[in-house]
Amino acid sequence: MRGIADYKGIAEQGDLRAIEAMAEKLKGRTMLHVNSTAEGGGVAELLQRIVPLLKDLGLDVRWEVMKGTKPFFEVTKAVHNSLQGKGVHITKEMWDEYEAVNRENAERIRPDADFVVIHDPQPALFIDYKKRGVWLWRCHIDISGPDRVTWYFLKNIVERYDGSIFSVSNFAQSVSIPQFMMQPSIDPLADKNIELSEEEVRRVFERHNVPTDKPILLQVSRFDPFKDPLGVIEAYRLVKKYHDCRLVLAGGTATDDPEGERVLKEVLDKAGADPDIHILLLPPFSDKEVNALQRGSTIVLQKSTREGFGLVVAEALWKKKPVIGGDVGGIPLQIVEGVTGYLVHSVEGAAYRIRQLLMNPDVAKRMGEAAKEHIRKNFLVTRNIRNYLAIWLSMEHRDEKVIYI
Template identity: 45%
Template sequence: MSRIDDYRQVAPPGAVDVIQKLAERVRGRRFLNLTGGRLGGGVAEILRTAVPILSDLGVDTSWEITGGDQAYYATARTLQATLEGAERVLSDEGLAHWVEMNRVNAKKLALDADLVLVHDVQPASLVTHRTDGRWVWRCHFDCSSARPAAWSFFRQFADQYDAAVFSLPGFEGRLGIPMYVVEPSIDPLSEKNRELSPRELTDILTSLRVVRDKPLLVQIGSFTHGDDPIGVVNAYRLVKKHHDVRLVLAGTGGDEPDRVEIGNELREAAREDPDVLVLELPAEAYRQINALQRAATIVLQKSVRAGFELGPAEAMWKGKPVIGGYAGGLAQQIIPNATGYTVYTVEGAAFRIRHLLNNPELIPRMGAAGREHVRRSFLITRHLTDFLALMIHLAR
């Protein structure tokens, strides 16, 4: 378990002192996090780091989860999908069951705290059972294009909070409460981002069958239209006419028809070209992702639809230039011409890859700028500072 002082070696000078000073002001206060589960996803990654550090700093921090039957989980997933803009069928009975299951959850959970941070949709209706303390809905996704009927239903709960927190301005839906912006972060000391020894790196890459004899282009992301891995293959093919490079596409597959179809298409591309490697990794393959990002010459994140997606921040922390699609939080993380490029098309991605390969002195320069950018803006230390500032601000 990491402690706050461990972060002095990686955080900007003075950042840990500021965190300690802020924590002194809320020492002994109770801070409860409520989520729909403890596994997978960026929320769990952040809380696994933040909860022990805040406790170590004297803030009485806890993390509880809600549970229920299959119908409860299914409705919560569908409701979140509609709030993210997808067209799905939501039944009145299903929604009533979701509310009822959270009533049961409320009886089991100790909800007394000075600040209760409720993450995403599954536990959100617990707010109707609030006692004292301040309640904040922490929305980790983009709900600016929520389906109107779903938003109207959900808003009756959201408006009962004291405030909401979104990852980016523009990700918010219409609410009658104050809405704050806290960008997510990466933990530089986690398995996904910590330094790897040359031996570790070689061992992991060997086990993944990644050969490092040519410049390596890497994209890590799901095999979905949103992350556009097919577009990455097409950009690679345009680059390949001029540069001898390899491409690694690492991501999660799945049973959904579009994922299966895209996975098949990618594997076909890999069969035709020995310099293309497609790796299906489990979501928790943190060391492998770490090694792939470190081995990359250029990291791609050519998404056409995205939430915040911390892939660029992870890659920049490892000193890599990033070429990303102009979507969601990618444009927020990548500073064009300084830490990488944002692109709109396959051709744009190919153009920028060729530009970097033809001007190789830019690669370490952009990598170094990216690492400093992440140090200031996307490390867990900045996130902890924001958490504590929010606690202090809401207690006023």
């Protein structure tokens, strides 16, 4: 099993020292995480990484996953959309279903620990079953512009927690409980990010019939209108007038998502017969494939017009790739303008920045070096571990602004 010591020489030394010192104080104490999926999605991915590391530090950590009915997940998807500002009315029947499934799960899981972290709205009503300990609600979604009625009901639940955690400052809301910030992170030792040999990278490009004879532009994303894959093709075409290059658009097949299928069809139509555009449909859990594609590319794009945090940007930056991304969501936190990449607002902007980097490989190389260091300093999983422990300790020293460990 991987332990925190494996991150020596990779993560910030100061973070590792802080983790060890705080874990020593908390050794043997109990921690519980509850979320709604065991695999797939960013939250499950994060918990898969951090729970073993927390256990390695001597904490008694339990991770429980809710079991929901189909109607329940329809309700929570509606709540999710509504919190993200897509006005969906949540009816009384829907709230009743939400309450019933929370009750069944809480009775099964028995949420009892010194420090309880409830992830996202699905299990938020577990707070009704609190007996003891410090309870935090961890919000992974963008609720900066929520539907006001839905937020009113959820806020009444959230304010019964001892504290809350948000990924970005402006996701925070006016609530009566302490709110902490914790940015998402990547794990440098996960398949998605681990070092690969040139041979491994070459084999992945070969397997997907992508020759590596020209500079490669890459965007990894679902075929979703907000990721603007059509805009990426237009930018590539503007660049192509000056530079012979290839474009790789890699994403999931999304067979259960009608909108995804429609966007994919539009992308295929727009790509036409251009042999230098490669549309790759990757099956779920293609982590090493994505890793290799990012490592083998010249420039990575994330031309989103709307984004949550967009952690795929951090993944590419970690591989020393300059990233050209949309100025939305969490992307500006990851792209330091002109230092680790460029923020763009249009097809023309993306094309201009791509040309600039293709013309100046030395600049691209320097940006890549800075990019990795930026991620190392701010977005590695060890930072999340450090912050969880610090939040726990700070909740046990409420009202103290300077806490000596």
